[in-house]
Amino acid sequence: MTTSAILQAINGTSFAALLFLLASGFTLSFGLMRVVNMAHGAYYLLGGYVGLAIVQVTGSFSAAILAGGAAIALLGFFVDRALIRRTGENHLAQVLLTVGIAFVIGDVALWIWGGDNLKVPVPMFLRGAVELPGGIVYPAFRLMLIGLGLVVALVLWLLYHKTQIGAVVRAGVDDREMVAANGIHVDRLFIVVSALASFLAGTAGVVGGAFLTLYPGAEWEILVFALVVVIVGGLGSLEGAMIGALIVGLLDAYGRWLLPEFSYFVLFGPMAILMLFRPTGLFGKAH
Amino acid sequence: MTTPAIELVDVGKRYGGLQAVESVTLAVAPGERRVLIGPNGAGKTTLFHCVTGTVRASSGRIRLFGTDVTRLDEASRTRLGMGRTFQISNVFMDLTVVENVLLALLGKDRRKWTTYRTLRTYAQMHEQALDRLAVVGLQARANETVRLLSYGERRQLELALALATAPRVLFLDEPCAGLSPSERQLLSQLIAGLPRDITLLMIEHDMDVALALADRVTVLHRGKVILEGSPDEVQADPEVREVYFGHV
Amino acid sequence: MERKHLIAWSVVAVAIAALLPLVAGPFWVALLTQMFIFGLLALSVDLLLGHAGLFSLCHAAFFSVAAYTTAILQVRYGVSTALAAPAGIVAGTLLGLVFGLSVRTRGVYFILITIALGYIVWGVAYRWSSFTGGDNGVTNVPRPTIAGFELESMTSYYYFMLAVIVLSLLAYRVLVASPFGLTLRGIKTSETRMTSVGFRPNRHLYAAFVLSAAIASFAGVLYVYYNRFVNPVSASFPISVEAVLMAIVGGSGTIVGPLLGSGIVLALRNWVSSFFELHAAVMGLVFIAVVLWAPNGLVGLLASLRANRRAAR
Numbered sequence: 001m002t003t004s005a006i007l008q009a010i011n012g013t014s015f016a017a018l019l020f021l022l023a024s025g026f027t028l029s030f031g032l033m034r035v036v037n038m039a040h041g042a043y044y045l046l047g048g049y050v051g052l053a054i055v056q057v058t059g060s061f062s063a064a065i066l067a068g069g070a071a072i073a074l075l076g077f078f079v080d081r082a083l084i085r086r087t088g089e090n091h092l093a094q095v096l097l098t099v100g101i102a103f104v105i106g107d108v109a110l111w112i113w114g115g116d117n118l119k120v121p122v123p124m125f126l127r128g129a130v131e132l133p134g135g136i137v138y139p140a141f142r143l144m145l146i147g148l149g150l151v152v153a154l155v156l157w158l159l160y161h162k163t164q165i166g167a168v169v170r171a172g173v174d175d176r177e178m179v180a181a182n183g184i185h186v187d188r189l190f191i192v193v194s195a196l197a198s199f200l201a202g203t204a205g206v207v208g209g210a211f212l213t214l215y216p217g218a219e220w221e222i223l224v225f226a227l228v229v230v231i232v233g234g235l236g237s238l239e240g241a242m243i244g245a246l247i248v249g250l251l252d253a254y255g256r257w258l259l260p261e262f263s264y265f266v267l268f269g270p271m272a273i274l275m276l277f278r279p280t281g282l283f284g285k286a287h
Numbered sequence: 288m289t290t291p292a293i294e295l296v297d298v299g300k301r302y303g304g305l306q307a308v309e310s311v312t313l314a315v316a317p318g319e320r321r322v323l324i325g326p327n328g329a330g331k332t333t334l335f336h337c338v339t340g341t342v343r344a345s346s347g348r349i350r351l352f353g354t355d356v357t358r359l360d361e362a363s364r365t366r367l368g369m370g371r372t373f374q375i376s377n378v379f380m381d382l383t384v385v386e387n388v389l390l391a392l393l394g395k396d397r398r399k400w401t402t403y404r405t406l407r408t409y410a411q412m413h414e415q416a417l418d419r420l421a422v423v424g425l426q427a428r429a430n431e432t433v434r435l436l437s438y439g440e441r442r443q444l445e446l447a448l449a450l451a452t453a454p455r456v457l458f459l460d461e462p463c464a465g466l467s468p469s470e471r472q473l474l475s476q477l478i479a480g481l482p483r484d485i486t487l488l489m490i491e492h493d494m495d496v497a498l499a500l501a502d503r504v505t506v507l508h509r510g511k512v513i514l515e516g517s518p519d520e521v522q523a524d525p526e527v528r529e530v531y532f533g534h535v
Numbered sequence: 536m537e538r539k540h541l542i543a544w545s546v547v548a549v550a551i552a553a554l555l556p557l558v559a560g561p562f563w564v565a566l567l568t569q570m571f572i573f574g575l576l577a578l579s580v581d582l583l584l585g586h587a588g589l590f591s592l593c594h595a596a597f598f599s600v601a602a603y604t605t606a607i608l609q610v611r612y613g614v615s616t617a618l619a620a621p622a623g624i625v626a627g628t629l630l631g632l633v634f635g636l637s638v639r640t641r642g643v644y645f646i647l648i649t650i651a652l653g654y655i656v657w658g659v660a661y662r663w664s665s666f667t668g669g670d671n672g673v674t675n676v677p678r679p680t681i682a683g684f685e686l687e688s689m690t691s692y693y694y695f696m697l698a699v700i701v702l703s704l705l706a707y708r709v710l711v712a713s714p715f716g717l718t719l720r721g722i723k724t725s726e727t728r729m730t731s732v733g734f735r736p737n738r739h740l741y742a743a744f745v746l747s748a749a750i751a752s753f754a755g756v757l758y759v760y761y762n763r764f765v766n767p768v769s770a771s772f773p774i775s776v777e778a779v780l781m782a783i784v785g786g787s788g789t790i791v792g793p794l795l796g797s798g799i800v801l802a803l804r805n806w807v808s809s810f811f812e813l814h815a816a817v818m819g820l821v822f823i824a825v826v827l828w829a830p831n832g833l834v835g836l837l838a839s840l841r842a843n844r845r846a847a848r
Binding site: 086097106107108227280 | 640642652773776813818822823
C-alpha cells in the first residue's frame with residue numbers, strides 16, 4: 001500500500017513539473033502584461049508536434065525540446081505583436097481572441113498530424129526504469145521530468161529574485177506605470193517575458209508528448225490543469241505557480257488512484273473551496 | 288447634549304508602513320455644516336473612506352447618530368442614512384440621467400428585486416426621480432446618456448444621486464473640484480440651499496467656498512487633527528496659516 | 536427604434552418564421568430549430584455578459600446537466616416528460632446555485648474559475664461512465680407529447696420551439712427592462728456607485744447567475760428532446776465559448792442579438808463545413824475577426840450604420 005502511495009507521489013510530482021513549465025509562463029504573462037492567453041495549451045500541443053517532427057528527422061530529443069520551444073517562442077511573438085496587443089487590457093477580448101487562435105492552431109494541427117495519439121520518442125537512456133531506494137522501480141523519464149522541473153524552477157527563481165532583469169520584472173508586476181515612468185523599456189521587457197513563456201510552453205509540449213502523448217483536445221485538457229494551478233497559486237506569482245503545480249499534480253495523482261470516476265472532484269473541489277475564502281489564490285494579489 | 292450626527296473616536300488608518308490617518312476624534316452635531324480642510328496628502332479622503340465604509344478603519348470607532356458603524360459595510364451605512372459623492376465624478380456613465388436617479392432610489396427599496404414588471408410602469412418612481420433632478424436643475428436632460436453631459440452637469444447629477452437616497456448625513460468629497468467658476472457657484476448655491484435636516488461633512492480645497500458654507504472647520508495635517516473651530520478662528524490661526532496657506 | 540416599428544418588425548419576423556416549413560426544405564427547419572435552442576443558451580449567457588458584466592464560460596455545464604438529467608430519467612427510469620423536463624431544469628439550476636458562488640470574484644479570476652468549473656462537469660460526464668454512459672452518452676430520448684400534441688416530426692418540434700422562443704423573448708424583454716435588469720446594468724457600470732446608494736452587488740449578481748443557469752438549463756432540456764441524444768460534448772468548453780460568441784456576434788446587451796448571433800454562427804458553421812474540413816479553424820478566425828473589428832456585433836453594426844446615415848442627412 002505504501003509503495004503505491006509513494007509511486008503516486010512521484011507521479012504527481014512529475015506531472016507537477018510539467019504543469020509548472022506551462023503555468024509559470026502563463027502566470028508571469030498575466031502578472032506583467034495583464035494578458036490572459038488561452039492559447040497556451042495550443043502552444044503546448046503545437047510545440048509537442050514540432051518536437052515530434054524534429055525527432056523523426058534528426059533523432060535527437062534535445063534538439064526536439066529546443067526546436068519545440070523556439071518554434072512556439074517565434075509564433076508567440078507574432079501572435080502577441082499582431083493580435084493580442086490590439087486588445088489592450090480587455091480581458092474579455094483577450095480570452096475570445098486567444099481561444100480563437102487556439103481553435104485555429106488546434107485545427108491546423110489536426111489537419112497536419114491527424115487525430116491519433118502520437119508519442120514523442122524518448123532517447124534510449126531515458127527509457128526503462130530506475131531503481132530507487134526502498135526497492136521502488138520508476139520510469140526514468142518521469143524522474144528526469146522532475147529534475148527538469150526543479151532546474152527550470154530554480155533558474156526562473158534565480159532570474160526573478162537575483163538578477164537586475166528579474167527585479168525590473170518584479171517591479172513591473174507590482175506597478176507597471178512606475179516602471180515605465182522610470183524610463184525602462186517596458187516593451188522590450190514584455191517581449192522577453194512573453195518569449196520565455198511561449199518557449200516554456202513549447203518545450204512542455206515536447207516533454208509532455210513523451211509520456212502523455214499528443215492528440216486533439218490535449219491542448220484544452222492541459223490548459224485547464226494549468227489554469228487551476230494559477231487560480232490556486234495566484235495570478236502573477238512564481239512561487240504560487242510552483243506550489244500550485246505541486247498541489248494540483250499530487251491531487252490529480254491521488255484522485256485518479258483512489259476515486260478514478262471522481263478524480264475531477266478531488267481536484268476541483270479544494271480549488272472551489274479555496275476560491276470562496278481567498279479568491280485571489282494563495283499568493284496572488286488583489287488588483 | 289444631543290447625540291452627534293457623526294462621531295469619530297480615535298480613528299486611524301494604516302497602509303502597511305504608512306499611517307495615513309491617526310487618532311482623529313471629532314463630533315458633528317445634527318444639522319451642522321462641517322468642512323474638512325488640509326493640504327494635499329493630509330489624509331482627508333482616506334478619513335472619508337473610513338467613515339463611509341469604503342475602507343475599513345485600522346483603529347477607533349465611528350458612529351452615525353449614536354449607532355456604531357465601524358464594522359458595517361457601505362450598503363449598511365447607506366441604509367442608516369448616509370449619502371456621499373466622490374472626489375472624481377462617479378456616476379453611471381452609460382445609463383441615462385433619469386436611470387441614474389432611479390437606481391439611487393432603488394438602492395434601499397425592495398423593488399430592486401422585481402423581475403416581472405418593466406421600470407417604465409412605475410410612474411410614481413419616475414415622478415420622484417424627475418423631482419430630484421429638478422432640485423439640481425437637470426430635469427430637462429432626463430433622457431440623455433450621462434456620457435453626453437458636461438463635467439459640471441455630472442457633478443450636479445452626483446449630488447442628485449446622493450440626495451435621492453434620502454440621507455440624514457451627507458458626505459461631499461470636493462464637490463466643486465474641476466469645475467469652472469460659474470459651475471462652482473451653482474453647485475455651492477445648491478449645497479448651501481440644502482435643508483438643515485441633513486447634516487453635512489464636506490472636504491473642500493477651495494477656501495472661499497469652504498469658509499462661506501461652514502459652521503465649523505476641522506483642519507487636518509499629516510493625518511492628524513491640528514485645529515477645530517469656527518471659520519474665523521481657523522482663518523486667523525497662525526499654525527493653520529503656515530501649514531495650509533503656506534502651501535497654496 | 537420606435538415602439539410601433541419594433542412591434543411591426545417582430546410580427547413580420549414571426550410570420551416569416553411560421554411560414555418557413557411550407558416554403559423551405561428540412562435543412563432550414565432543422566437549422567432554425569437549432570438556432571432557437573442555442574439562441575436561448577446564448578441569451579442565458581448574455582444576461583450575465585451584456586447586463587451584469589460577468590463573462591461566464593461554464594454555461595454548457597447547466598445546459599448539459601439539464602439535458603442529461605432529463606434524458607436519464609426518461610430513458611433509464613421511464614419517467615414521464617411532465618416530471619423529467621422540470622427535473623432537468625431544477626438539476627441545472629441547483630448546479631447554478633453552487634457555481635454561482637463564483638460571483639464573489641471579479642474580472643479575470645471569475646473567467647478562469649468558470650472555465651475550471653465548466654470542466655468539472657465535462658470531466659464527470661466523461662469519466663463517470665457508469666452513470667452518464669461516458670463517451671456514448673444517453674440515446675433514444677423520446678420526443679415529448681405536450682398538451683396532446685405529439686412532437687415527433689421535425690416540423691412539429693419547430694413550431695413548438697418557435698412558440699417557446701417568442702414567449703421567452705417577451706419574458707426576457709420584461710426582465711431586462713425591470714428594476715432588477717437596471718440594477719444589473721448599474722453594477723456593470725459602476726459597482727462603487729451602487730454600494731454607495733445602498734446596494735449589495737454580490738446578491739444581485741448571484742441571483743442573476745442562478746437565473747441565467749435556469750435559462751441555460753431550459754435550453755438544455757429543449758435540446759435533448761430535439762436531439763434525442765446527449766453526450767459529453769454538450770458540456771464541453773467550445774460550447775460555452777460559442778454561446779458567448781453568439782451573444783457578441785449578434786449584439787451583446789440587446790434582446791434579439793443573442794438569437795441572431797446564434798443563427799449566424801450556426802449557419803456559418805454549416806456552410807463552411809460543407810466545403811472545408813477545418814471548420815473549427817474558421818470559427819476561430821471568426822472569433823478573432825469579431826474581437827478585432829466588430830465587438831458590438833451585428834446589432835451594434837446596424838445601429839451605427841443607421842446613426843451614420845442619420846448624421847449624413
